[in-house]
Amino acid sequence: MSLDIFILVLLVLAALWTVMTRSLLRSAIGLALTSAILTIVMFRMGAPLAGVFELSVCAGLIPVLFISVISLTQPLTYKEIVEHMKVRLKRFWALPLIVIILGIAFVFVNAKFKVNAPLAANQIDARSLLWHLRQFDLLGQIIILFSGVFGVVVLFKERKKSG
Protein backbone atom coordinates (compact mmCIF):
# COMPACT_ATOMS: atom_id res chain seq x y z
CA MET A 1 0.00 0.00 0.00
CA SER A 2 2.75 2.43 0.93
CA LEU A 3 4.56 1.51 -2.29
CA ASP A 4 1.43 2.41 -4.27
CA ILE A 5 1.24 5.77 -2.52
CA PHE A 6 4.92 6.36 -3.26
CA ILE A 7 4.40 5.54 -6.96
CA LEU A 8 1.37 7.84 -7.20
CA VAL A 9 3.28 10.70 -5.53
CA LEU A 10 6.12 10.03 -7.99
CA LEU A 11 3.57 10.23 -10.85
CA VAL A 12 2.34 13.64 -9.73
CA LEU A 13 5.91 14.88 -9.24
CA ALA A 14 6.87 13.68 -12.72
CA ALA A 15 3.88 15.49 -14.22
CA LEU A 16 4.82 18.62 -12.28
CA TRP A 17 8.40 18.42 -13.54
CA THR A 18 7.12 17.95 -17.09
CA VAL A 19 5.15 21.17 -16.87
CA MET A 20 7.66 23.23 -14.88
CA THR A 21 10.91 22.30 -16.56
CA ARG A 22 12.76 24.85 -18.63
CA SER A 23 13.36 23.16 -21.94
CA LEU A 24 10.76 21.58 -24.18
CA LEU A 25 13.00 18.58 -24.78
CA ARG A 26 13.05 17.85 -21.05
CA SER A 27 9.28 18.27 -21.02
CA ALA A 28 8.96 15.56 -23.67
CA ILE A 29 11.26 13.28 -21.67
CA GLY A 30 9.24 14.05 -18.53
CA LEU A 31 6.09 13.05 -20.38
CA ALA A 32 7.68 9.69 -21.20
CA LEU A 33 8.64 9.32 -17.53
CA THR A 34 5.07 10.13 -16.44
CA SER A 35 3.75 7.50 -18.83
CA ALA A 36 6.25 4.93 -17.58
CA ILE A 37 5.20 5.55 -13.96
CA LEU A 38 1.54 5.34 -14.98
CA THR A 39 2.37 1.98 -16.56
CA ILE A 40 3.70 0.75 -13.22
CA VAL A 41 0.45 1.91 -11.58
CA MET A 42 -1.54 0.01 -14.20
CA PHE A 43 0.46 -3.18 -13.69
CA ARG A 44 0.00 -2.95 -9.94
CA MET A 45 -3.74 -2.39 -10.33
CA GLY A 46 -4.11 -5.47 -12.53
CA ALA A 47 -4.33 -3.93 -15.98
CA PRO A 48 -1.33 -5.40 -17.84
CA LEU A 49 -2.78 -5.09 -21.36
CA ALA A 50 -3.50 -1.37 -20.97
CA GLY A 51 -0.09 -1.00 -19.30
CA VAL A 52 1.68 -2.49 -22.31
CA PHE A 53 -0.20 -0.11 -24.64
CA GLU A 54 0.63 2.83 -22.39
CA LEU A 55 4.31 1.90 -22.25
CA SER A 56 4.77 1.27 -25.96
CA VAL A 57 2.63 4.08 -27.31
CA CYS A 58 2.50 6.85 -24.72
CA ALA A 59 6.01 6.39 -23.33
CA GLY A 60 7.54 5.48 -26.69
CA LEU A 61 5.78 6.92 -29.69
CA ILE A 62 4.35 10.22 -28.43
CA PRO A 63 7.61 11.59 -26.92
CA VAL A 64 9.33 10.75 -30.22
CA LEU A 65 6.59 12.70 -31.99
CA PHE A 66 7.10 15.65 -29.65
CA ILE A 67 10.88 15.55 -30.07
CA SER A 68 10.43 15.49 -33.87
CA VAL A 69 8.17 18.55 -33.69
CA ILE A 70 10.64 20.33 -31.39
CA SER A 71 13.54 19.58 -33.72
CA LEU A 72 11.56 20.68 -36.79
CA THR A 73 10.57 24.01 -35.27
CA GLN A 74 12.97 26.86 -34.88
CA PRO A 75 14.66 27.09 -31.47
CA LEU A 76 14.49 30.34 -29.54
CA THR A 77 17.31 32.86 -29.71
CA TYR A 78 19.34 33.60 -26.57
CA LYS A 79 17.53 36.90 -26.02
CA GLU A 80 14.15 35.20 -26.31
CA ILE A 81 15.24 32.48 -23.85
CA VAL A 82 16.29 35.08 -21.23
CA GLU A 83 13.03 36.98 -21.68
CA HIS A 84 11.04 33.74 -21.60
CA MET A 85 12.69 32.65 -18.33
CA LYS A 86 11.70 35.88 -16.59
CA VAL A 87 8.06 35.56 -17.60
CA ARG A 88 7.95 31.81 -17.03
CA LEU A 89 8.77 32.08 -13.35
CA LYS A 90 5.92 34.55 -12.90
CA ARG A 91 3.45 32.33 -14.69
CA PHE A 92 4.28 29.00 -13.07
CA TRP A 93 5.10 29.88 -9.45
CA ALA A 94 1.52 29.20 -8.35
CA LEU A 95 1.32 25.65 -9.71
CA PRO A 96 3.39 23.78 -7.08
CA LEU A 97 1.57 25.74 -4.36
CA ILE A 98 -1.83 24.80 -5.78
CA VAL A 99 -0.83 21.13 -6.08
CA ILE A 100 0.56 20.95 -2.54
CA ILE A 101 -2.43 22.79 -1.01
CA LEU A 102 -4.95 20.65 -2.91
CA GLY A 103 -3.11 17.44 -1.95
CA ILE A 104 -2.97 18.37 1.74
CA ALA A 105 -6.62 19.52 1.66
CA PHE A 106 -7.76 16.21 0.17
CA VAL A 107 -5.79 14.20 2.71
CA PHE A 108 -7.08 16.21 5.68
CA VAL A 109 -10.66 16.48 4.46
CA ASN A 110 -10.56 12.69 4.17
CA ALA A 111 -13.27 12.65 1.56
CA LYS A 112 -14.83 9.23 1.40
CA PHE A 113 -15.66 8.13 -2.09
CA LYS A 114 -18.59 5.83 -1.57
CA VAL A 115 -18.52 3.22 -4.24
CA ASN A 116 -20.88 0.30 -4.37
CA ALA A 117 -18.49 -2.31 -5.58
CA PRO A 118 -20.06 -5.53 -6.85
CA LEU A 119 -19.45 -8.60 -4.74
CA ALA A 120 -18.18 -10.86 -7.48
CA ALA A 121 -15.48 -9.81 -9.87
CA ASN A 122 -16.27 -9.74 -13.55
CA GLN A 123 -13.98 -12.46 -14.80
CA ILE A 124 -14.22 -11.71 -18.49
CA ASP A 125 -10.92 -11.19 -20.29
CA ALA A 126 -10.10 -7.74 -21.68
CA ARG A 127 -9.26 -9.14 -25.12
CA SER A 128 -12.50 -11.07 -25.50
CA LEU A 129 -14.44 -8.07 -24.18
CA LEU A 130 -12.85 -5.83 -26.80
CA TRP A 131 -13.38 -8.28 -29.68
CA HIS A 132 -16.79 -9.70 -28.78
CA LEU A 133 -18.68 -7.13 -26.74
CA ARG A 134 -17.30 -3.82 -27.87
CA GLN A 135 -16.79 -4.21 -31.62
CA PHE A 136 -18.28 -0.78 -32.13
CA ASP A 137 -15.31 0.71 -30.24
CA LEU A 138 -12.94 -1.06 -32.63
CA LEU A 139 -14.86 0.31 -35.60
CA GLY A 140 -14.57 3.79 -34.11
CA GLN A 141 -10.84 3.29 -33.58
CA ILE A 142 -10.37 2.26 -37.20
CA ILE A 143 -12.36 5.28 -38.43
CA ILE A 144 -10.36 7.64 -36.20
CA LEU A 145 -7.06 6.11 -37.36
CA PHE A 146 -8.04 6.63 -41.00
CA SER A 147 -9.18 10.19 -40.32
CA GLY A 148 -5.83 10.84 -38.62
CA VAL A 149 -3.95 9.45 -41.60
CA PHE A 150 -5.96 11.57 -44.04
CA GLY A 151 -5.55 14.60 -41.77
CA VAL A 152 -1.77 14.25 -41.81
CA VAL A 153 -1.80 13.71 -45.59
CA VAL A 154 -3.85 16.89 -46.07
CA LEU A 155 -1.66 18.87 -43.65
CA PHE A 156 1.61 17.92 -45.32
CA LYS A 157 0.40 18.01 -48.91
CA GLU A 158 2.59 20.11 -51.13
CA ARG A 159 0.59 23.08 -52.30
CA LYS A 160 0.75 23.94 -55.98
CA LYS A 161 2.34 27.30 -56.54
CA SER A 162 -0.04 29.65 -58.29
CA GLY A 163 1.28 31.41 -61.38
Next chain:
Amino acid sequence: MVSAISVVLLFVIGIYCILATHNLIRVLIGLEILIKAVTLLLITAGFIDLNMALAQGLVITIIVIEVVIMTVAAGVVLGIHRHYNSLDVRNIRKLKG
Protein backbone atom coordinates in the same frame (compact mmCIF):
# COMPACT_ATOMS: atom_id res chain seq x y z
CA MET B 1 -8.26 7.34 -2.19
CA VAL B 2 -4.68 8.39 -3.02
CA SER B 3 -5.34 7.39 -6.60
CA ALA B 4 -8.35 9.71 -6.76
CA ILE B 5 -6.29 12.55 -5.31
CA SER B 6 -3.61 11.88 -7.93
CA VAL B 7 -6.25 12.09 -10.66
CA VAL B 8 -7.36 15.52 -9.41
CA LEU B 9 -3.79 16.76 -9.09
CA LEU B 10 -2.86 15.55 -12.58
CA PHE B 11 -5.95 17.28 -13.95
CA VAL B 12 -5.03 20.54 -12.18
CA ILE B 13 -1.45 20.33 -13.52
CA GLY B 14 -2.70 19.77 -17.09
CA ILE B 15 -5.26 22.58 -16.96
CA TYR B 16 -2.74 24.98 -15.43
CA CYS B 17 -0.19 24.12 -18.10
CA ILE B 18 -2.70 24.82 -20.88
CA LEU B 19 -3.82 28.09 -19.28
CA ALA B 20 -0.42 29.48 -18.29
CA THR B 21 1.72 28.76 -21.29
CA HIS B 22 1.96 30.54 -24.63
CA ASN B 23 3.88 27.80 -26.41
CA LEU B 24 1.82 25.49 -28.62
CA ILE B 25 3.97 22.41 -27.91
CA ARG B 26 3.54 22.96 -24.17
CA VAL B 27 -0.23 23.22 -24.70
CA LEU B 28 -0.08 19.76 -26.30
CA ILE B 29 1.94 18.48 -23.35
CA GLY B 30 -0.73 19.83 -20.99
CA LEU B 31 -3.39 18.08 -23.03
CA GLU B 32 -1.40 14.88 -22.78
CA ILE B 33 -1.25 15.17 -18.98
CA LEU B 34 -5.03 15.70 -18.92
CA ILE B 35 -5.44 12.47 -20.90
CA LYS B 36 -3.16 10.71 -18.41
CA ALA B 37 -5.46 11.87 -15.61
CA VAL B 38 -8.46 10.41 -17.42
CA THR B 39 -6.59 7.14 -18.01
CA LEU B 40 -5.73 6.89 -14.31
CA LEU B 41 -9.34 7.68 -13.43
CA LEU B 42 -10.62 4.86 -15.64
CA ILE B 43 -8.13 2.36 -14.22
CA THR B 44 -9.01 3.41 -10.67
CA ALA B 45 -12.72 3.09 -11.41
CA GLY B 46 -12.17 -0.38 -12.89
CA PHE B 47 -10.09 -1.38 -9.88
CA ILE B 48 -12.75 -0.22 -7.42
CA ASP B 49 -15.61 -1.62 -9.47
CA LEU B 50 -13.76 -4.94 -9.98
CA ASN B 51 -14.36 -4.63 -13.70
CA MET B 52 -10.83 -4.24 -14.99
CA ALA B 53 -11.61 -5.77 -18.40
CA LEU B 54 -13.94 -2.95 -19.36
CA ALA B 55 -11.53 -0.36 -17.96
CA GLN B 56 -8.69 -1.84 -20.01
CA GLY B 57 -10.81 -1.83 -23.16
CA LEU B 58 -11.69 1.81 -22.65
CA VAL B 59 -8.08 2.75 -21.86
CA ILE B 60 -6.87 1.08 -25.07
CA THR B 61 -9.50 3.04 -27.03
CA ILE B 62 -8.38 6.26 -25.33
CA ILE B 63 -4.73 5.56 -26.17
CA VAL B 64 -5.54 5.02 -29.86
CA ILE B 65 -7.55 8.25 -29.99
CA GLU B 66 -4.79 10.08 -28.09
CA VAL B 67 -2.16 9.05 -30.63
CA VAL B 68 -4.28 10.22 -33.56
CA ILE B 69 -5.06 13.53 -31.84
CA MET B 70 -1.40 14.14 -31.01
CA THR B 71 -0.25 13.29 -34.55
CA VAL B 72 -2.76 15.62 -36.18
CA ALA B 73 -2.10 18.33 -33.58
CA ALA B 74 1.65 18.03 -34.19
CA GLY B 75 0.96 18.47 -37.91
CA VAL B 76 -1.14 21.54 -37.19
CA VAL B 77 1.62 22.97 -34.95
CA LEU B 78 4.19 22.44 -37.70
CA GLY B 79 1.86 24.10 -40.22
CA ILE B 80 1.39 27.07 -37.89
CA HIS B 81 5.13 27.34 -37.40
CA ARG B 82 5.69 27.22 -41.15
CA HIS B 83 3.12 29.97 -41.66
CA TYR B 84 3.86 32.33 -38.75
CA ASN B 85 7.46 31.33 -38.03
CA SER B 86 6.56 31.23 -34.33
CA LEU B 87 4.93 28.89 -31.82
CA ASP B 88 3.58 31.66 -29.60
CA VAL B 89 -0.21 31.54 -29.43
CA ARG B 90 -0.32 35.35 -29.18
CA ASN B 91 1.08 35.63 -32.68
CA ILE B 92 -1.72 33.62 -34.22
CA ARG B 93 -4.23 36.36 -34.84
CA LYS B 94 -5.12 35.92 -38.44
CA LEU B 95 -7.62 33.08 -38.23
CA LYS B 96 -10.31 33.27 -40.82
CA GLY B 97 -13.57 31.43 -40.72
